[in-house]
Amino acid sequence: MIRLLKFFGWSIVAVFCGLLLGLSGAFLYLSPGLPSVEALRSIQLQIPLRVYSSDDKLIAEFGEMRRTPIRFADIPPNFINALLSAEDDNFANHYGVDPGSLMRAASQLVKSGHIQSGGSTITMQVAKNFFLTSERSFSRKTTEILLALQIERQLTKDEILELYVNKIYLGNRAYGIEAAAQVYYGKSIRDVSLAQMAMIAGLPKAPSRFNPLANPARSKERRDWILGRMYKLGKISEAEYTAAINEPLNASYHVPTPEVNAPYIAEMARAEMVGRYGSDAYTEGFRVTTTVPSNLQEMANTALHEGLMTYDQRHGYRGPESRLPGKTKEAWAQELTKQRTISSLEPAIVTQVDKDGIKVLTRNGEQEEHVAWDTMKWARPFLNTNSMGANPRQPSDVAQVGDLIRVQRQPDNSLKFSQIPAAQGALVSLDPQNGAIRSLVGGFAFEQSNYNRALQAKRQPGSSFKPFVYSAALDNGYTAASLVNDAPIVFVDEYLDKVWRPKNDTNTFLGPIRLREALYKSRNLVSIRLLQALGVDRTIDYISKFGFNKQDLPRNLSLALGTATLTPMEIATGWSTFANGGYKITPYIIDRIESRNGETLFVANPPRVPTGEQASDGVAAPATETFTVNATGGEATTAPAVPQAPAIAERIVDGRTTYILNSMLQDVIKLGTGRRALALGRTDLAGKTGTTNESKDAWFSGYNADYVTTVWTGFDQPESLGRREFGGTVALPIWMSYMGAALKDKPPHTQPEPEGILSLRVDPVSGRAATPGTPGAYFELFKSEDTPPSVNELGNGVAPGSPLPADEAAPIDLF
Structure with missing residues (x-):
């Protein structure tokens, strides 16, 4: 018996020595190719790009991985206990490898003939997740063991756990425990309950199989097992265990909800970052702060959306998007799941038509909701942009059962009958003192089209372009009192045998008229005669100083009528010179970039309009780096930003010229086509309408010294907005809605009177x-x-x- 015990004992020693020699040999063989564990101290986990408003509200997040790293000190002790109970309850005692777990894994290998999962400590999982692939082989496992031993020698247990909980994949694109808590419960890991911690702690083993959204039963089973382990190991009391076991599995899908509806701004910032940093923009955890305040952006959204819907309803109802008669409620509900909400317009299917309105089934509700008849009375049948059918007398004249329609939910949760506008629009608002974009909307709905009309739609600005011609005149000897003949004129092209007889919108002629009056009455023939007297080439040279490309400016007299092809952003940029006293600014969207660690990498420092003593004419300082609209290229920058003195913007127009022109443009609002804006009750507003031939484009550009704002409306494929639609009826109300809200409670602010x-x-x-x-x-x-x-x-x-x-x-x- 004693001999047998000795033999058994020496056998164990021999096996241990053999294992030790084997590991030593494996280490000597594999160590030259092992990665440096020291790199874990400076590891950079992939973190998405986040874009914020100027007041730190989330606009958007870009990146495949949802991750928010958390420090070990911020992890709740109960979660650590839950995780260790589930994954590695001997973590505090082993040195990276748990021999008992390895022996169990070896036994499985002998029995099954292949390597199965199991036997890995948290340290070994860190080694695998950071350095190795998911391949199952003896050599890979050996390398994992050796790396785990090195990791334990060079890192503390707290450091190892911090790496693990921030790296692991936990389903639904969530990487790390903080992201998982946000995805499944919409709050930080610090704020979830014990039961919720146990659920998250159960995910590393199999994120899909134990996913609480896809497999709630298995997830609860796994959660309860972990809670049982915690109780058995003495980590929680019986009362805590009982309460957690009885807690329902209340996980639901949460995504980072934008606090500001600014998808066009988000896309602009994303494109700028990719242009600068390449694909690293999506993974390096950059925090981008834009120039856009959340309140101004929401005002712009509301103004454009309501303005386009008002115009659209003025031209009648085009009918349901489709008709689905004779189907069951379940079939209708299924159809609604295929439809998207466009802006604030929800899809709905008419289920009943009554005398006082209709009942509809919406995508988000199982119960039918009422749409009042009063919200439907606008819906005269659309015939074309210039005519409609008879006024509806009852709901059945407008809707039928099975109609797929659009409704708009009101603040009191009632529904309003609506439709998606056919026309489009754009709004751009800039700070004329430095070019900062304060709000931008590129279309009715980003969900409908990501085409950014504010930046990409080149359209004719019509009469809103005339101030540039008038500015050229005032800078070349004309005055606001100069007389120009508003009379018929005929131009003959001797080579093409063409005759051009330009006319005014009213088909009337006023004879000799002062420039001031001609501008606020928008007399076309006066603008043409001014351009003819100044010379087309000379005027184009002058106007191009405002930032316009010469190739977009036609070299003929039609330029005076706004036949250039320009974007709303270009028009707003040019108008900024009128608002700021004659200086050229460059629009920009990114104000600040910070690293994942909060280090400032970039601060915009654009050329600014000078104030006080700076305003004396002189050589402008060179512009410092900034992210301009449509900027491209550039090497990735990781060095901290170095503060620099602001550059002075370049003066391109005599300040006296802009002061006089500002007075003339104020008369457009007091006496001319912008008279509706008098309703805002302000004395500091200046602007100009613009309407192109056949009313295919309707514009309004205007400003005070705080904001310069341009609004464009029209169809993507140019067609008439309607015989009675103009810049003053379509674009101006949108401009008024935005500027009225943006300037509310702000005192009047105009350009100071210059000397001379x-x-x-x-x-x-x-x-x-x-x-x-x-x-x-x-x-x-x-x-x-x-x-x-x-x-x-x-x-x-x-x-x-x-x-x-x-x-x-x-x-x-x-x-």
Whole structure:
């Protein structure tokens, strides 16, 4: 018996020595190819790109992996206990390898003939997750063991656990325990219950099989087993165990919910980051802060959406999106799952038509909801953009059972009958002092189309382009009182045998008219005569200083009527010069970039409009780096940002010119096509409508010293908005809604009067300085060197700088 015991004892020693020699040999053989464990101290886990508003509200998250790293000190002790109870209850005592677990795994190998899962400690899983593949082989397992032993020698237990809980995949694109808590419970791991911690702790073994969303029964079974282990190991009390066991499995799918609806802004920021950092933008955990305040963006969203729906309903109801009669409620519910909500417009199917309205089934509800008849009365049948059918008299004139329609949920949770607008629009609002984008909407709904009309839609701006021609005139000797003949004119192209007879929108002619009046009345012939007198090439050279590409500006007199092809962003950028006193700014969207560790990598420092003593003319400082709209390329930057003094924006227009033009554009709102904006009750607003031929495009651009905002409306495939639709009826109400909200409670803010401006009484007939008793005399603004002579020196009755008389026919190269 003693000999048998000795033999058994020496056999164990021999086996142990053999294992030790085997491991030693394996270490000597494999160690040259082992990765450096020290790299774990500086490991960079993949973290998605997050985009925020200027007031730190989440706009969007980009990246395949949802991960929010958490420090070990912030992990609840109960979760650590749950995890160790499930995965490695001997973690505190072993040195990276648990011999007992390995022996069990070896026994399985002998019995089954192949390596099965099991036997791995948390340290070994760290080795596998960070350095190895999922291959099952003896050599890979040996390497895993050797790495685990090294990891235990060089890292503390806390460091190992921190690496593990932040790396592991836990289903539904969640990597790490903090992301899993957010995905399944919508809160931090620090705030979940004991039962919820046990559920998350059970996921590493098999994220799909124990997923609480896909397999709730198996997930609960796994959770309860872990709670039992915790109780058995003395980690929780009987009362805690009983309470956790009885807690229902209340997991549900949560995704990072944007706090701001700004998908076009998010896409712009994403494109900028990819242009700068390449694919690393999605994995390096960059935090991008944009220039967009959340409140202004929401105001812009509301203004454009409501404005387009108001226009759309003004032209009637185009009918249901489809008809699904004779189907069951279950079939209708299934059909609704295929439909998306577009902006705020939910899909719904009519289930009943009553005298006081209709009942509908919505995608998110099992019960039918009521849509009141009062919300349906607008729905006259659409015939074309210029005509509609008769007014509906009852709900059955509008809807039938089985109609797939759109409804809009109101603040009181009631439903309003609606439809997706056929027309589109865009809104851009900039800070004219530095070019920061304060809000941007590129279309009615990003879900409908990610085409960003604010940046990509090149359309004719119509009369909203005229201020650039007037600016050229004021910078070349004309004054606001200069007379130009608003009379018929004919242009002949001798080479193409073409005749062009431009006309005013009203088909009327006012004769000699002051530039101020001609602008607020938007007289086309005056703009054409100004451009003719200034010269097309000379004017294009001048206008291109505002940031326009010359190839987008036609080299003929139609330029005066706004036939250039420009985007809303380009128009808003050009108009910023009028708002800021003559300086050129460059729009930008990214204000700050921070690393995963909170280190500032980039701070925008764009050229700014000078203030005070800076405003003296001089050489502008070179622009420092910033992310401009449509910027591309650039090497990845990881060095911290170094603060630099702001550059001074380049002056491109005489400040006196913009001051006088600002006064003229204020008259557009006081007296002209922008009169609706008087309803805002502000004295600091200036702007101009724009409507192209056949009303295919409707614009309004306007500003005060705080914001310059451009609105465009039209169809993606150009067609008429309607015979009675203009910039003042479609675009201006959108602009008013936004600017009214954006400027609410803000005091008036206008460009300060520059030196060299005189205010003189003028004779409205001649444009000359008025004498006492001159009928209808009014005060006009002039540059000090452009003051008009007295009315007593009329001579031929033409004010200086006025191209009168004009020929009735003038040969010119038109097209």
